[in-house]
Amino acid sequence: MKNEIFKGIATALVTPMNLDGTIDYEAYGRIIDWQIDSGIAALVACGTTGESATMTEDEHKEVIRFTVERAAGRVPVVAGTGSNCTAKAVAMTKFACSVGADACLLVTPYYNKATQAGLIAHYTAIADASTKPLILYNVPSRTGCNLLPATCAALASHPMVAAVKEASGNISQIVSLAAQAPELTIYSGNDDQIVPILAMGGSGCISVLSNVLPRETSEVCRRFFQGDVAGAAELQCKLLPLVNLLFCEVNPIPANAALAAMGFGEGGVRLPLTQMEEGHREALLAEMKKWGCLA
Numbered sequence: 001m002k003n004e005i006f007k008g009i010a011t012a013l014v015t016p017m018n019l020d021g022t023i024d025y026e027a028y029g030r031i032i033d034w035q036i037d038s039g040i041a042a043l044v045a046c047g048t049t050g051e052s053a054t055m056t057e058d059e060h061k062e063v064i065r066f067t068v069e070r071a072a073g074r075v076p077v078v079a080g081t082g083s084n085c086t087a088k089a090v091a092m093t094k095f096a097c098s099v100g101a102d103a104c105l106l107v108t109p110y111y112n113k114a115t116q117a118g119l120i121a122h123y124t125a126i127a128d129a130s131t132k133p134l135i136l137y138n139v140p141s142r143t144g145c146n147l148l149p150a151t152c153a154a155l156a157s158h159p160m161v162a163a164v165k166e167a168s169g170n171i172s173q174i175v176s177l178a179a180q181a182p183e184l185t186i187y188s189g190n191d192d193q194i195v196p197i198l199a200m201g202g203s204g205c206i207s208v209l210s211n212v213l214p215r216e217t218s219e220v221c222r223r224f225f226q227g228d229v230a231g232a233a234e235l236q237c238k239l240l241p242l243v244n245l246l247f248c249e250v251n252p253i254p255a256n257a258a259l260a261a262m263g264f265g266e267g268g269v270r271l272p273l274t275q276m277e278e279g280h281r282e283a284l285l286a287e288m289k290k291w292g293c294l295a
Helices: 025-037 056-070 086-098 118-130 149-155 171-180 191-199 214-225 230-246 253-261 279-288
Strands: 008-012 044-045 078-082 105-106 134-138 161-166 183-187 206-209
Touching: 008 214, 025 056, 025 086, 044 056, 056 078, 056 086, 056 134, 086 105, 105 118, 105 161, 105 171, 118 134, 118 149, 134 171, 149 171, 149 230, 161 171, 171 183, 183 191, 191 206, 191 214, 191 230, 206 214, 214 230, 230 279, 253 279
Parallel strands: 008 044, 008 206, 044 078, 078 105, 105 134, 134 161, 161 183, 183 206
Antiparallel strands: none
16 A cells, blocks of 8 residues: 555535635635644545536635645645546646645546546546646546546556545445555545445545534544444444435535534535525434534
């Protein structure tokens, strides 16, 4: 295994926005500080949860820069620099490296997708341009593109390719990934599969849930790493109702609503995302209240 970028939970940060769609940097700064104070292992800026797909290039760069500066070395910062355009991904990765990001997260190309040979060429071009380690991100439900274990194994020989965020939901595929590319760190991309992926040698999770419950989500990993597998599994199951509500509408609509209810901004999202349906929001807030999230 290559050196771990982090071990435990990294929060896939929501980018808080005002209702007019502008970025609320005041709220974002408070979120970053609270996450670090809550013991999170790393922060992911401008991932898909951060609505990077609807940011301008300047906004994307500024959010990465702001996150690095606000974190100030307290935890690693992973910058989401993926694109379905290889040239754009290369340029954004170079920028993130230049402003001090500790690693980059690269989602598989979406819509145009790619063959597995195309994925190897895409990621190799980015890795050749990067001075920081890369985390490949497989989320076929959102991209229509499945990054296969054999492809990850082929990419693992590149010194800049360090890890895979696996959100396929396919445990059999993840087992195959662990078998075929043992030198790569594996992070869960699904909050309902943290313990199963840790059991296969995973090093943690890039989490949406930890936007709302950073301490409790981190505790799942802490218990597991200390040998309390049963305790980790118990907490994983206890968290499941909140996880399900955070994904009852397309991510990050519920996470934005949750953070707004906690006092972090207005909960704005950018079209084509819309405000959370009221019935879903009421159910989410009721579950959050059980966890003491709400004032």
